[in-house]
Amino acid sequence: MTSMKETRKPHAVRPPGGGFLESIKVLDVTYYLPGPYSSYRLAEMGADVTKVEPPGGEPARRLAGGLIHEKKNAGKTIVELDLKSEEGRARMKELVRETDVLIESFRPGTLERLGFGEDELFSLNAGLIYCSMTGYGLEGEFAKAGSHDLNYLALSGVLSQLTDESGRPVQPKNTLADFAGGHFVAEAVLAALVRKMKTGEGARLDVSITDGLTHWQSVHKAFEEAGLSDRGVPDLDGSRARYAIYPTADGRYVALGALEDKFWHAFCDFAGHPEWKERDDVHEDVARYFRAEPLSHWSDVSLRTDFCLTPVLRPGELDEHPHWKKR
Ligand SMILES: CC(C)(COP(=O)(O)OP(=O)(O)OC[C@H]1O[C@@H](n2cnc3c(N)ncnc32)[C@H](O)[C@@H]1OP(=O)(O)O)[C@@H](O)C(=O)NCCC(=O)NCCSC(=O)C(=O)O
Helix, strand or coil: CCCCCCCCCCCCCCCCCCCCCCCEEEEEECCCHHHHHHHHHHHCCCCCEEEEEECCCCHHHHHHHHHHHHHHCCCCEEEEECCCHHHHHHHHHHHHHHHCCEEEEECCCCCCCCCCCHHHHHHCCCCCCEEECCCCCCCCCCCCCCCCCHHHHHCCCCCHHCECCCCCCCCCEEEEEEEHHHHHHHHHHHHHHHHHHHHHCCCEEEEEEHHHHHHHHHHHHHHHHHHCCCCCHHHHCCCCEEEEEECCCCCCCEEEEEECCHHHHHHHHHHHHHHHHHCCCHHHHHHHHCCCCCCCHHHHHHHCCCCEEECCCCCCHHHHHHHHCCC
């Protein structure tokens, strides 16, 4: 008998889940950003992704100089198939038989018109995990309507919170809903894969981007219904000086997220203004303080202090920042 206790620690993998989906096959019949991004996430976890596109490629191949397509389909095998031809459909049937997961992102009914309705797909592959990613879901008032990122943000309530001081919605420079949609799909597919491991059963998944976004709104909805705030979570809406965005001397910005007293007090001491500690309305004083130095200065400060300060970086600056150099 040994008195030694053996413990096995799981090792950290980067990206999280990297390689875990090895040997899982994904058939990606999606266009634009959210669908391709969902299978890109699965590919990052090791899945073997085959993307079906019409002859000449999907619309996003040409969009924005082709960069979106290039980035979100890296590592996938792209097969051009005319699903309106017998030959194309025959090849598609082979791919459906071989795959574990099929993700599509057309309007409800489009894939069926191309000869691949739900019954046909499950008769080809009974254990299939078949995921439809749509803007609004397979059923409902808007189900058949075409739509894009901005529509999902608007209908879910998210856009009403991305406003300027006057309450006017601002045009986001990031297609938040599209990327979120990709995550909603990947999350649902992973749950279905776990269930399949336990039961052997396939699944039919109805993932609506807008449905997913409404979950982000549950807290905000509760505040609004309780009559407490129509501007989001009160402490986090910029009304307190400790949790706000401030301009710097060079026209850039910092984000101060000193929500808890210990962080806010540490910031006030660092700034040499202990008299701010008990106040929430010192935005202008704090703004003057940050405006005295450029972003590089505050970026340095943020690395050697602990009061939830970060520079507002542009995507192209990430690689130069010490945090991202190490991650
Ligand atoms: C993006 C869309 C608005 C595009 O609308 P439409 O092009 O009008 O309709 P569909 O997508 O349903 O149909 C695509 C057409 O291509 C045909 N089609 C598709 N694949 C094939 C192949 N392989 N071979 C032959 N024909 C094909 C299909 O039969 C349809 O033609 P016909 O048979 O002649 O009808 C819609 O797909 C949509 O709302 N999808 C919901 C989810 C989504 O991805 N939203 C976009 C987010 S991107 C975004 O927001 C952003 O980037 O911005």
